Amino acid sequence: MTAPSLIARQLRSAGKAFRSWLRSSANTRLRHPNKRLTQAATVGLASCVVLGSTGGLLGVAPTLAQEKPRVTYVTQSVDDNVLKEALEALRRGGSVTPKSITARTGETFGSLLARLEIQDPKAVAYIRSEPRLSPFVLPQPGQYVTAGIFPDGRLAYLHLYLEGPHPQDSRRIEVTRAGELFASAEFAVAFDTLEESISGLASNGFKATVDTLKIPADIASQLKVVWDGADNPLRSIKNGDALRLIYERKFAGGNFIRNGQLLAVQVVANDEVHEAYWFNNDDRIGGFYTLEGRASQQTFIRVPLDVQDVSSEFSPLRRHPVTGVLRPHNGTDFRAPSGSRIFAAADGTISYVGYERKGYGRYVKIDHGLGRTTLYAHMSRITEGLKKGQRVQRGDVIGYVGRSGLATGPHLHYELMFNGVQINPRTADLPDTENLSAFQLAQLKTLAYPIQARFDLLAESEALPLPTFIKTHHREASTVTTQLLNHPGNEDETPSAKLTQHAASASK
Numbered sequence: 001m002t003a004p005s006l007i008a009r010q011l012r013s014a015g016k017a018f019r020s021w022l023r024s025s026a027n028t029r030l031r032h033p034n035k036r037l038t039q040a041a042t043v044g045l046a047s048c049v050v051l052g053s054t055g056g057l058l059g060v061a062p063t064l065a066q067e068k069p070r071v072t073y074v075t076q077s078v079d080d081n082v083l084k085e086a087l088e089a090l091r092r093g094g095s096v097t098p099k100s101i102t103a104r105t106g107e108t109f110g111s112l113l114a115r116l117e118i119q120d121p122k123a124v125a126y127i128r129s130e131p132r133l134s135p136f137v138l139p140q141p142g143q144y145v146t147a148g149i150f151p152d153g154r155l156a157y158l159h160l161y162l163e164g165p166h167p168q169d170s171r172r173i174e175v176t177r178a179g180e181l182f183a184s185a186e187f188a189v190a191f192d193t194l195e196e197s198i199s200g201l202a203s204n205g206f207k208a209t210v211d212t213l214k215i216p217a218d219i220a221s222q223l224k225v226v227w228d229g230a231d232n233p234l235r236s237i238k239n240g241d242a243l244r245l246i247y248e249r250k251f252a253g254g255n256f257i258r259n260g261q262l263l264a265v266q267v268v269a270n271d272e273v274h275e276a277y278w279f280n281n282d283d284r285i286g287g288f289y290t291l292e293g294r295a296s297q298q299t300f301i302r303v304p305l306d307v308q309d310v311s312s313e314f315s316p317l318r319r320h321p322v323t324g325v326l327r328p329h330n331g332t333d334f335r336a337p338s339g340s341r342i343f344a345a346a347d348g349t350i351s352y353v354g355y356e357r358k359g360y361g362r363y364v365k366i367d368h369g370l371g372r373t374t375l376y377a378h379m380s381r382i383t384e385g386l387k388k389g390q391r392v393q394r395g396d397v398i399g400y401v402g403r404s405g406l407a408t409g410p411h412l413h414y415e416l417m418f419n420g421v422q423i424n425p426r427t428a429d430l431p432d433t434e435n436l437s438a439f440q441l442a443q444l445k446t447l448a449y450p451i452q453a454r455f456d457l458l459a460e461s462e463a464l465p466l467p468t469f470i471k472t473h474h475r476e477a478s479t480v481t482t483q484l485l486n487h488p489g490n491e492d493e494t495p496s497a498k499l500t501q502h503a504a505s506a507s508k
Helices: 003-028 033-065 080-092 109-116 121-129 131-137 206-212 217-223 438-462 468-486 495-507
Strands: 097-102 144-149 155-162 171-178 181-188 192-201 242-252 255-269 272-279 287-289 310-312 315-319 326-329 332-335 341-343 348-356 361-367 372-382 397-401 411-418 421-423
Touching: 097 109, 109 121, 109 131, 109 144, 121 131, 121 155, 121 171, 121 181, 131 155, 131 171, 131 181, 144 255, 192 255, 192 438, 217 242, 217 255, 242 438, 255 438, 272 438, 348 372, 361 397
Parallel strands: none
Antiparallel strands: 097 144, 144 155, 155 171, 171 181, 192 242, 242 255, 255 272, 272 287, 310 332, 315 326, 332 411, 341 397, 348 361, 361 372, 372 397, 372 411, 411 421
């Protein structure tokens, strides 16, 4: 007990004794007046004892406050097994090694964990049991994954970045370990986008050029389909031609996530210049266009009919109206009067013309190149003279609506396939606008102008081919665009009408 505590206890005791004396003195004062002197002497003696004890304690107090605690050290040997277990526990909860990878084509949950060197059955069971974490179980090509791994292969954390068609759809799902427990969460992510450029001399052929200029594989796959048909300059690219690209790189939290959209391409071959710019048309389906407003890619008609009335949507599982059997309906049915014209959805080559009694009936199949095909079924009749190997153009009449084969009424069954996979033609990400309006063209040129200036700087800094007329063309395009966007006119006119008029006057 400390000195202040001892003093306090003594003072409390003295106080209690004094109060008791007062009570007894009041009771006996009248009955025993002769004892008053004796009682006073007794009280004085008691007070001296209390004060003396208190003073003595106060004198001792500094010594008690300065007293140091006594520590005893015990030394003994430790069993090796006990020490090994302690070190193993420290190692298991030791430092975390961060790793990151990008999911490949054909990636599975098992291969993803193997590439990250994760060996954790408890974490695997937890991830498989949580519906929110299904993207980990079914990874898609290009998805970015980061992980923290303990030295023994156990999972510390696992993050996967997801992107949607709109910025607000971008998010990150994650798994976090706390001891032997796991937690999952989902957070919105705003990706940072930077523009990257590649410029250099081509080699003979597309593949050799990609290797020479070290073009990323995902950008090369986009580059491959910028142009379609015989006008594709990449098909005949050769040694000495110049190739320039601008594309997006996406980051989150300072980490590179993936390459994004290819924004612009320029190919200079001798005195010929081919340019294409990405235009997303106000967040609708985008495509590559020239500075004249023409699509450089092959465009598809989403509803290749005179009459556009959807009677049965694309569906992975549908009960057949005739047989009643549940099976995939990998196409779109368009109800239309018998005899309505059916158009080729895009340029291509007829790959099949035939009849299937218990299925498609009379149908035509068209190969559009680059793994893209379309199929048109249940025709009443096929255009006369149409045969396999024949070239057709977008909008050519290839047949007429009917109900041949297994069908309940007149309609067109239309299928669109990319590399053998059937996709919904009404929602597929493919260009369907062949020419931009005057207003859209002005928007495109506004976006293209800084990219053109960047192409010019790249050519000058690297002493690569850039004919003089290209710079003149770029300056003229910029001037016309500024005039189109800033020209004052009748306030009652729509922007599109103004631009159409000014574009016509500029062309004169």
